[in-house]
Structure formats: structure tokens, C-alpha cells
Amino acid sequence: MKTKKFMLSEQQMPTKWYNIVADMPNKPLPALDPATKQPVTFESLSRVFGEELVKQELSEERFIEIPDEVQDLYKIWRPTPLVRAYGLERMLDTPAKIYFKNESTSPAGSHKPNTAIPQAYYNAKQGIKYLATETGGGQWGSAMALACQYFNIDLRVYMVKVSCEQKPYRKLLMNAWGANVIPSPSTTTRFGRDVLAKDPDCAGNLGIAISEAVEVALEHGEHTRYCLGSVMNHVLLHQTIIGEEALLQMEMAGDEPDVVIGCFGGGSNFAGIGFPFLRRNLTEGKQTRIVAVEPTSCPKLTRGEFQYDFGDTAGMTPMMPMYTLGHSFQPSNIHAGGLRYHGAGSIVSQLYKDRLIEAQSVPQLETFAAGMMFANSEGIIPAPESCHAIAVAIREAKRAKEEGCPRTILFNLSGNGMIDLYAFEQYFANKLTDYDLPESEIRRSIDELEQII
Amino acid sequence: MKTKKFMLSEQQMPTKWYNIVADMPNKPLPALDPATKQPVTFESLSRVFGEELVKQELSEERFIEIPDEVQDLYKIWRPTPLVRAYGLERMLDTPAKIYFKNESTSPAGSHKPNTAIPQAYYNAKQGIKYLATETGGGQWGSAMALACQYFNIDLRVYMVKVSCEQKPYRKLLMNAWGANVIPSPSTTTRFGRDVLAKDPDCAGNLGIAISEAVEVALEHGEHTRYCLGSVMNHVLLHQTIIGEEALLQMEMAGDEPDVVIGCFGGGSNFAGIGFPFLRRNLTEGKQTRIVAVEPTSCPKLTRGEFQYDFGDTAGMTPMMPMYTLGHSFQPSNIHAGGLRYHGAGSIVSQLYKDRLIEAQSVPQLETFAAGMMFANSEGIIPAPESCHAIAVAIREAKRAKEEGCPRTILFNLSGNGMIDLYAFEQYFANKLTDYDLPESEIRRSIDELEQII
Numbered sequence A, B: 001m002k003t004k005k006f007m008l009s010e011q012q013m014p015t016k017w018y019n020i021v022a023d024m025p026n027k028p029l030p031a032l033d034p035a036t037k038q039p040v041t042f043e044s045l046s047r048v049f050g051e052e053l054v055k056q057e058l059s060e061e062r063f064i065e066i067p068d069e070v071q072d073l074y075k076i077w078r079p080t081p082l083v084r085a086y087g088l089e090r091m092l093d094t095p096a097k098i099y100f101k102n103e104s105t106s107p108a109g110s111h112k113p114n115t116a117i118p119q120a121y122y123n124a125k126q127g128i129k130y131l132a133t134e135t136g137g138g139q140w141g142s143a144m145a146l147a148c149q150y151f152n153i154d155l156r157v158y159m160v161k162v163s164c165e166q167k168p169y170r171k172l173l174m175n176a177w178g179a180n181v182i183p184s185p186s187t188t189t190r191f192g193r194d195v196l197a198k199d200p201d202c203a204g205n206l207g208i209a210i211s212e213a214v215e216v217a218l219e220h221g222e223h224t225r226y227c228l229g230s231v232m233n234h235v236l237l238h239q240t241i242i243g244e245e246a247l248l249q250m251e252m253a254g255d256e257p258d259v260v261i262g263c264f265g266g267g268s269n270f271a272g273i274g275f276p277f278l279r280r281n282l283t284e285g286k287q288t289r290i291v292a293v294e295p296t297s298c299p300k301l302t303r304g305e306f307q308y309d310f311g312d313t314a315g316m317t318p319m320m321p322m323y324t325l326g327h328s329f330q331p332s333n334i335h336a337g338g339l340r341y342h343g344a345g346s347i348v349s350q351l352y353k354d355r356l357i358e359a360q361s362v363p364q365l366e367t368f369a370a371g372m373m374f375a376n377s378e379g380i381i382p383a384p385e386s387c388h389a390i391a392v393a394i395r396e397a398k399r400a401k402e403e404g405c406p407r408t409i410l411f412n413l414s415g416n417g418m419i420d421l422y423a424f425e426q427y428f429a430n431k432l433t434d435y436d437l438p439e440s441e442i443r444r445s446i447d448e449l450e451q452i453i
Helices: A044-047 A053-056 A068-074 A086-092 A113-125 A139-150 A161-166 A168-174 A191-198 A206-219 A231-238 A241-254 A268-284 A345-355 A364-378 A384-403 A418-428 A439-452 B042-046 B049-060 B068-073 B086-092 B113-125 B139-150 B161-166 B169-176 B190-198 B206-219 B234-239 B241-253 B266-286 B346-353 B363-379 B385-401 B419-426 B437-450
Strands: A016-018 A062-065 A082-084 A097-102 A128-136 A154-160 A180-184 A224-226 A260-264 A291-296 A305-310 A320-326 A359-360 A408-413 B017-018 B062-063 B082-084 B097-103 B130-135 B154-160 B178-185 B224-226 B259-263 B291-293 B305-310 B319-324 B356-360 B408-413
Touching: A016 A241, A044 B346, A053 A113, A053 A139, A053 A231, A062 A305, A062 B086, A068 A113, A082 A241, A086 A097, A086 A384, A097 A241, A097 A384, A097 B437, A113 A128, A113 A139, A113 A231, A128 A206, A128 B049, A139 A154, A139 A168, A154 A161, A154 A168, A154 A206, A161 A168, A168 A180, A168 A418, A168 B178, A168 B419, A180 A206, A180 A231, A191 A206, A206 A224, A224 A439, A231 A241, A231 A268, A231 A345, A231 B049, A231 B178, A241 A268, A241 A408, A260 A268, A260 A384, A268 A345, A268 A408, A305 A439, A345 A439, A359 A364, A359 A384, A364 A384, A364 A418, A384 A408, A408 B068, A418 B169, A418 B419, B017 B234, B017 B241, B042 B049, B042 B305, B049 B113, B049 B234, B049 B346, B062 B224, B068 B113, B086 B097, B086 B363, B097 B190, B097 B241, B113 B139, B113 B234, B130 B139, B130 B206, B139 B169, B154 B161, B154 B169, B154 B206, B161 B169, B161 B178, B161 B319, B169 B178, B169 B419, B178 B206, B190 B206, B206 B224, B234 B266, B234 B346, B241 B266, B259 B266, B259 B385, B266 B291, B266 B346, B266 B408, B291 B385, B305 B437, B319 B346, B363 B385, B363 B419, B385 B408
Parallel strands: A097 A408, A128 A154, A128 A224, A154 A180, A260 A291, A260 A408, A291 A359, B097 B408, B130 B154, B130 B224, B154 B178, B259 B291, B259 B408, B291 B356
Antiparallel strands: A016 A062, A082 A097, A305 A320, B017 B062, B082 B097, B305 B319
16 A cells, blocks of 8 residues: 555654755855844844844754753644645646645644744743733734743734734634733734834734734843744754655655745745755755746745845844835735745845745735645645645646656745635635736835835 | 554545444344334334435345445545644553544544445445434534535435524634524424424424434435434444544554543444444454443433333434433523433444443533643544533543553544534633533423323
């Protein structure tokens, strides 16, 4: 009988995270203090983030040991399965082999606990009692809620208001794990009040929510810090456990991917699956294609510009070198809440600038159609974010059929959609649109940015 | 480092289901045709159920081969992990070792696909195009929706109305997998219309929903059949894959359970985890305690009577020997929708009568408190049904502490509660009650039953 799932034992779980900075031909440009225009320092970042996380943020060490306590908690659901998508292959009648890494098996239903747990761990070890963060689709907020309860940290989550309304169960999930969830923009911060004064009906976006959470961290004293679920180097680092496992599992399967695909919001699951494969391109001369998939309604890689930009809407973060749509960009209300961020992290941006990775954008309806094909053939209901990766895997598999040329495709199933079923209902009811973005809208936001800088 | 999850490879997955009838000292009494009072025949049952399933229903063969096609689909998520609940043990500060079998990892989030897939398979093989079924909490209906899409069977699900309202996402999930969901009682059947005529606000119960689904199957011709997610012998049979795996995994862990615990609705997950361990009691002289856990608001084992009773409210099914609260029993609106059934299947009833298994009942609030302890220590949000098994595992662990006597506890985590988060919200808001049942209410229902028989 054919093997469906390639499983590693707990003993085979990788014990190191991979820091791709060590192998990049051009290192990412430094983040800049907006006041001095000088590179940010360990000291300034440490006022916002836990110290060990800042060390990792600035590190160029190739591999970083995963602490034992973190490994123990990873084992609640890790190693995750690598799955051969026989059902999807059959449905597509393709000569391609399709594999997916199933990150939907964590208690929070996504890959986000891979970094939530070490972030809570390092902060707790430093004596931090309170953390503030933001969440878009809710996957990150719930992962952080899960992680904080293990370490007795009080968590406040600013959740983008439109996502709060679209995904009421996400809020309940965070509450169940003890977190305090506040729809953003809110009246609990100075910046939130400013936004609401200008636009009382503002649907919110990740940039605004980040501003609110950072404001809380900066103003609530020495036992409070901020944490972030994507974009930053240390976050991408923690997620590489995904690809490190997948490397071993593809070997077990006796196969070699021609293309590795991840959906792209700030870069966390994309880097997680992609960077360990990219290492082989950079150091062993392999030529695996690594593809980031973003929504056409938030096309920072495919249609944004490489600029220094703020990570948040208020301009409270350092300025980072990123492919960006401008930090004032207001994305459409697509259901893939985790992909509605205006910029790409500095590592991914540099890799993309150097043409070491690819990017594609997919309209919302194609992603849901792809997600339903996957649900109907493999059984798992995918998260709207993951549907983007599935859509490009299907594009690749169809191309393989047209060209009569077999290939091996690996994508990351970053999460399941059990709590996003409302989105699928909207899709079935023909209530979703594609949100293809006019060039003028992108230009306006970038132009604004250039005036600031 | 300590092993958290004991995993079997796909190659180690058991290839046979276990039929406990072969080893029972007293075989279960036969189901009776209500008109003739004679044992039901293969022919009469085959008008309602798929033929191969009826063969299994009546079989006394000890082991039954799992077809290759079913094994292939099982591998989408099976074998499931056996997990050592170190976190819960620490929280309880108990000398007991606690293990759980994690059946929440299936695409539907519960153990129900274990029988949904073979049921869809055997029906499809026989040429059945349409199936009708009912669902309480929605776990069974969604599993059957998942299974039917693999075999291109049209599925109609009668969902208990109160559950439909409590769990809107369950309906969306069934829709996503292509099933047609109808709140029960409904106007689509004669029996549903009768119920609504008497009580337009009827919240529904499993008995009514079964009557509606059976009516559809009986009146829609040769390509339509009915299927059921619990109670019946063939359903319990399919679920034994859980315990067969757990036997191998406990051996891997080098441990031996003193007590095996499953929540109890109609018997499917309880039999699944329990029967393979019970086999060793019956054939090898072991003395493992096997405990069924039911809600105090639906206490058919602990407070019901052993009687011949109908499986449904309308009295359309054969009469079965069961511990029952009477088929007109209307359970309270607890959130554990899967445990609101009035009777226990005939195998479980006979085993309980012969004191080969135990039963305990737990009030709703204790189950949610237990579920939150589990969520806070192990991370996984349990289904309200599974919270009953957790509650008794915690009782056992506390007793071990009081008595200063270590013991090994195994329970079945039959499903996760991601789609039941509304129930946890109600719990946090102190809006749940215990629903302890007055003796008079149970007596009334049983007395009614005795008048009929």
C-alpha cells in the first residue's frame, strides 16, 4: 500500500532553528530609527521586545538551539505530517506529485504556535508578566493566547475589527485560553482614539492594531513587552522548524520538490517552509523554486516597491527595508485576514530583490475555489490564507498536465479553516469578490510614503 | 527527553476491526420486529441499511477485515496519537499517569469518520446514491458529509434543532462537504410535521431526527438508505480501530492502563476505546476497568432500566434490548449534543447488565470545568462530549492523589471543541446549569414505555 503521511518521531524532530541571514549573499539592510536614521540598537529594540528575541533578531549565527522547554511544548503536536495529496492529484488528473506539510494540526489550528511558544518562553524567562500583540485573521492571537497560558503571562490582543466581526469564534478561542481581546481601532490607546476620531467606522488593519499594541508595550512599564507573529527575523527563524522537518520527510518519501510554495502575509509560514530549502540553493547549488503567494488585493511583492517603511500605520516602529504598499495602505476586506499586511519583512524583501525567491498573486475567488477542491479531495478544510498556497500548487499541477511534464510540488498548509467556515459560506452564496486592485490605489499609498521619507 | 506522543506508522495500523460479540459470555438479545415480536431478519434490516453493514450487524465473527479503500482513507489522519498528558498531571499534582487517545485529529475533528467512511464505502459499493442520517451535536453529520463526498453519495442530514442553533458552524461544515442539512423536527417528513403540529417550538432530539431520516430512507426507493453514527453493532465495530491502536501504543509506552474511560452517548467512542481492552478481560483474565461516562441529565446507564425499546421517537425502528430512559425522553439542552440519546446500544447494555463495564454520570458544569483544565494544561480545546471523559479521568487522578496510590488512566479524547466554542463562552458567562434530573422525570418516561410494551 502507498504511504499517505510521512511522519517523524519526536526523537527525529530538529533541535535547531535555521537563520538564513548567515547564508544570504546580500544581508538585509538594517532597520532604522526614524528620528536619527541610524540603525536600531539592541537597547532600543529591547524596550519593545524580549531581550533574547532581540538577540535572535540581530543574529547572523546559522543555527540556533531550540530550548528544551520549547521542544517539550512543540511535542504537543510536532513533528507535523508531510502528506502526499493523492486525492487532489487524482481530482486534477495531473502527472505532478503534490505534497503538503500539514501545520493545521496544532491546538490553535495553524503554524503560529511555532513562534508563539518560544516568544512566550523567552519573555517569561526574563520576568515579563504582560504581553501585548495584534492579530489579523486571529490565527496569531490564538496561538499567542495558547502559549501565554503555559507561562502564566497576561496577554492583550488587538484584533482587526473586520476580522473580529467575520470570525467571532476566534475571539472565543482566545478567551478560552485566557487572553483579553480588543477590537482595533479601539479607545484603549491614544492612537486608536485618533483613528476613530477621523473615521468612526474604520474596519481596522494590521498596521493600526500593531500601533495600538506597541503603544501599550511602551507605556506600561518594565514588565510589559510587545510581540509579533510575522515579518520580524526572529519570527521567521522560529518557523523554520517546518521546513527542517519537511527536508527530512521529503527524503523519507524519496522525492525532491521542484517547487516549494507558501502563502505570504508577513512571511512567517512562507519562510518556515521555504528557507531550509532555499539554504540548499544558496549553499549546495540546488535550484528549487521557492514561491510566495499573496492576494491580488494586497500585492506588496508583485506590485509594491522596495522602500524603507514603517511596520505600523502610526509610524511607531523602526523603519524597515521592505517591499511595501505604504504603511497607510488599507487592504480590501478579504477573508484571508493573515495576508492583509502592507509590507514584507526585510529578509524576504532582500531575497526577492535578489531574485532568489518568486512571488505570485491570486484573486480571492480562485483561492476559495482551490480550497474547496482541496477540501473535497483531501478532506481538510483549509484556512483562507492557506488557500492561496493551494491555488498556486493547483496552477503548477495543471501546467504539469498541459506540458505533459511531471514535477514535484510541495506546499505548506499553514492552517485549517474550521473557524473560518463563515468565509466558505459567503463563497458558496456568491457573495465574495475578487478585489483586483487598480494601479492608482497602489500608487497613491506609495507616493504618500515617498513624501514622508 | 520524555516522549509526549506515541505514534504508530501507517504500516502498523491495525487491519481488522474487533467484534466483541464473539467473546461475550451472554450474547446481546436480538432486536425485535415491533409488529411480529420476532427477531429482525437480514431482509428487513437491509431495507434500511446497506447490506454489508447488516451482515456486520448480525455477525459473530471475532475480527473483520478493513477493506483496502477504507484503510487508504483512514490514513488521511490515522493512526492517531496516544498522548501522555504530562501537563494535566502536573496541574493536578497527581501520582497517576494520564494518557489520552487523540481522536480529534481527523478532518471532521472527531472519531466519527472511523465509521462514516466504511458506511459510505459499503453503501456506494452496493450502488446506493442517496443516504439519510441524523446528527445531534453535529459531529456525526459532518463526518458522514466528509465520507459521502469521497464516494459521490448525496447526503441529507436531519440535525437536532437546538444543536443547529447552538452550533451554526457545524451546519456550514456539512454544507462545505456538500451535504444538505435540515433542522429537525422539520416539515419534510410526515413524522416531523406531526411533532411540529403538537409542539411548534420543539427543540428536537436525536430520537425525532432518527425517525425523520429513517422515514426518508424507507420511502425514497432502492437507491436510498439510512445510516447511523452510534448505537448499532456495526458502528461500534468500526470504532474499535481506536482501541486496537491504543493497545499497541500503550505497549510502546511500556504502560498498562488500570482504567479506560470513554464518554457515552450511544456507545461509539466508548466501545471504540474500550472493547479491545475488554477483550483482554474476557479472554486473558485481565481486570482493566472500563468506564462509560454520561451526563447526569441523560443518565440511561446509571439511572435507566434494561428494557426493549425503540431507537427513535416515532417507533419506526426495531425494538432493541437497551438501558433506556424511554424513547419519548426529552433531554435537557446540554451542549454535549452527542450524549443526549435516550438509550444504550444492545451490546453495551448487555455488558453493563453483566457488570463487565462500569458507568458514571457527571453534571454539565463539572465537565466544562474539566475541559478547561485540559485546555489550559494540554492546549487542545475538547468537545463538550469529550469533557465527560476528561472529568472522570480527573476524578480518578484526584482519587489516586488522595489515596497516595499511583494508577494509569487512559481516556478517549473523542473530538475537539473548535466548533463548540459557543458552549465555552456560555460556561465563562456562568450561563450553564447542571441539569440534575429529578427521579420523577425519568420514571414518567419509563412508565410510558412499559405501557407500550
